[in-house]
Amino acid sequence: MSIVAETSITLTPEHDARPGASVRSRLQDALPKLVLAPSFAATIVFVYGFILWTIYLSFTNSKTFPSYAITGPRAYQRLWRWTFESDPPSSICLALGLFLAILLDQKIRGEGMLRPIYLYPMALSFIVTGVAWKWFLDPGLGLEQTLHQWGWTSFHFDWIKNKDFVIYTVVIAGVWQASGFIMAMFLAGLRGIDGEILKAAQIDGATTFQLYRRIVIPLLRPIFLSALIVLAHLAIKSYDLVVALTSGGPGGSAWLPSNFMYEYTFKRNEMAVGSASAVIMLMTITAIIVPYLYSELREKPR
Template structure:
């Protein structure tokens, strides 16, 4: 007799097996392309950073020589210093301005939708367009300084873009103008997600508006602050097009940042190994920001 409990289950129809495998078949080309053209080239760049590559890739490994030479280059020190100045001011001002705009819009003002669109519009532009527009606006010969002097204010002077000590701050101004509306939208979404009953209870207890925001509202915006910090830090580290369009890294190399340094050493000075080393350091810096953030998000979900 045949033991019914030991009978093999009937094979599933081909249509069911194909339906289950269809998502994998659809995603497999994208996964393969990401694996090759993203992570594969990251690994290749890492390999080149340990080689003596110049105009063309070389497979002769030289160890940490490129990294040691990189940190002896004055232009790299300037690029790192500029990144610290730019990144710190960019993140701080965008967060402060974005929070202020979000709080103002959260007061149920008239034409909120129109004003929100106006603030968000700069984010729709590319950094190249922003850089070119602000380059014209800040140029002493045709921009703000020329207009103010044309109106009779002969003593007015605003030539930061030509000043090697102040040029980096023009990049901060342009970047904040473009991104603060996006940060505002993130904070506004966080504000709209706060339970109104908590705020009403605090108001009944006699909490002032300042205490309400300081002790209740802003602490509950911690996820929005973290998200804004990660996005802005990532954009600051890889900033290239805005710098090239606005100042071209000048005057001299006063506004050089790691991204422009990497490009110039790889494609202009034909030092591919050093350029790859700088790219790896940029990647590690971004990873140092992104990985802890992702880890904390996954831990909270679990």
């Protein structure tokens, strides 16, 4: 019995008599932490640290250079006068993407060719999209000039130079670029629905409209939330689209939140107002992402 006991103790890893075994095991445990530590520290400093720094600056009277004296929410009071009406309507992309996905889900002929056509705009940068649509919508170069050459001289389409309609040209370009990707998300969701559920509903007498309204669209709720997050992200980073398409004009009528932040921070030397606008954009995205994460985490235990 003593020999068996000695053998079992010798073979147990905790009692390994080799001198470097404990050091090696400690290094193996610490290696992932050592590798992740620099990136973790950089994320804490350069992401979350700068977010806190921006929030702090939004409550100061910072101009060209940071000011460290707290002056209260004056920048937010000034910012309140400017509304974000120019934010591209995500509902158009959601509706158009869902409509295209439903059409492609009917197993139509040529689906393999149509999907890349719809998805191709998403492969382009916002700069390319903005320049292309600027040429197309320019009255002296694009659609209006072409139709005039064809004999339709009464046609006028000068939205890109009209301060009351220029924002809609940004919407057109943004919807053109994003709708194909949203369509792909919805199409993947439609193809993931169990066909037996749909067949059972059809046997019970459900019409096509009732099928989509009461079964298909409710089952796509996670896709709707994911698509909304993607569209909000695109709206925040669409600064280059506005610059390439309209340069923010005329008179700043095509500004998006990102253009407003850049203009006031780096051109008008109003760092506090620019920081306040950045904080509001962060709060907008947070208001969308937090409910989504809550719903996802709440449903997983079920």
